[in-house]
Amino acid sequence: MGRARLRGKYVYPGIALAAIGLAAALVIGLPDRPALAQSQQSSAVFLPDGKLKLPTGFRNWVFVGGPLTPNGLNGGKANFPEFHNVYVEARNLDAYKKTGSFPEGTLIVKELTLVLKPTFPDGSRTEPSGRGFFNGAFNGIDATVKDTKRFAKTNGWGFVTFGHHALPYAASAAESSVSECAGCHMANVAKTDMTWVQFYPLLRDK
Amino acid sequence: MKSRWNWACALSTVAMLAVTGSSQSSETRGATFTKAGELMLPKGYRKWMFIGASITPNGLNSGSAPFPEFHSVYVELDNFRSYQKNGKFPEGTVMVKELSLVQPGKHPDGSLDSASGRGYFPGSLNGLDVMVKDSARFSKTNNWGFFTFGHHAQPYNATAKESSTTECASCHIANVAKTDMVWVRYYPLLSVQID
Numbered sequence: 001m002g003r004a005r006l007r008g009k010y011v012y013p014g015i016a017l018a019a020i021g022l023a024a025a026l027v028i029g030l031p032d033r034p035a036l037a038q039s040q041q042s043s044a045v046f047l048p049d050g051k052l053k054l055p056t057g058f059r060n061w062v063f064v065g066g067p068l069t070p071n072g073l074n075g076g077k078a079n080f081p082e083f084h085n086v087y088v089e090a091r092n093l094d095a096y097k098k099t100g101s102f103p104e105g106t107l108i109v110k111e112l113t114l115v116l117k118p119t120f121p122d123g124s125r126t127e128p129s130g131r132g133f134f135n136g137a138f139n140g141i142d143a144t145v146k147d148t149k150r151f152a153k154t155n156g157w158g159f160v161t162f163g164h165h166a167l168p169y170a171a172s173a174a175e176s177s178v179s180e181c182a183g184c185h186m187a188n189v190a191k192t193d194m195t196w197v198q199f200y201p202l203l204r205d206k
Numbered sequence: 207m208k209s210r211w212n213w214a215c216a217l218s219t220v221a222m223l224a225v226t227g228s229s230q231s232s233e234t235r236g237a238t239f240t241k242a243g244e245l246m247l248p249k250g251y252r253k254w255m256f257i258g259a260s261i262t263p264n265g266l267n268s269g270s271a272p273f274p275e276f277h278s279v280y281v282e283l284d285n286f287r288s289y290q291k292n293g294k295f296p297e298g299t300v301m302v303k304e305l306s307l308v309q310p311g312k313h314p315d316g317s318l319d320s321a322s323g324r325g326y327f328p329g330s331l332n333g334l335d336v337m338v339k340d341s342a343r344f345s346k347t348n349n350w351g352f353f354t355f356g357h358h359a360q361p362y363n364a365t366a367k368e369s370s371t372t373e374c375a376s377c378h379i380a381n382v383a384k385t386d387m388v389w390v391r392y393y394p395l396l397s398v399q400i401d
Contacts (some may be wrong), residue, residue: 062252062253062256068325069322069323070325073325079322085259113394116391122315127260128381130273131267132266132267134391134392135259136394137394199328201306202252205331
């Protein structure tokens, strides 16, 4: 009992203080502390049927780059039509920049948009800033999740598409077949943690 | 017990220092002007909200686009939310446009063949333009001031003076005065009510 009282008097306030500090740290975020970041919960949510739930909130994650493959330059039908805007959470980006690999649980989201009202055959149009391509309607979501147990057969990453079409996207989606997604990533970017870092300045540039 | 107390205090201190350190080093909020009235280069903007990226390739603009070539635009989340709600940006809003070149391709239009198709892929970063909403300071140009920190590789200029009306503001005034001087039509997130 005496020991318990002492614990109550001296130890608990100390732990409480630590808890307050840690809670503040977790709420505000610790971009420079990957060890803590890795212990945070993944934003990937799998349903009981094994499907991945449509990610939310990703548009205010960090944008790492947006390649463009216009339909007009791809026989009228690009594989990923047309802008590919890619988002990753800050804590996972920071960890990648430090270690060269993404933490377990990392979710990367690619949102497609069509180009705005093409007037040239390549899909471009002329605006006051010049001839080029401008973001049009939203056109689909693809996502990839690092889960080395669940996706051991495809280098630790699972690939999922929620449809290449206008909003709304599918509410959940099953893993895509190897030939649809993972095969190309394994063949080309296995050495950079399955990610096309060469196309994303924030991942590629030191 | 004493060691636990010390451990707990140390942990708490480390946590608090980490919070303070990260908030000081990684980001600035809003606009900071020097005594001479120049705008200081914003920091941390790549972790703001990205609202869209146009591309005007040099290959489609006689070799020299006015904004070469990808234009990635960022705004702070609370200012974005405010625009979604009210249709205008709050006083003090900073919008950052970072340019990146395309990766050189073999086609005359500058496009590149890759595994995902023929198109344009971001290459090296190539400049920074900024606009700041400050109705007292920039009343002559519809409440926004326009700045460029150079259209070139990093490092960008540390400060920038306001660009002349003909360089930036006049085109915004002529074309997008009704949408708070912003080219809303190129940034679907500003006109679609989604998270």
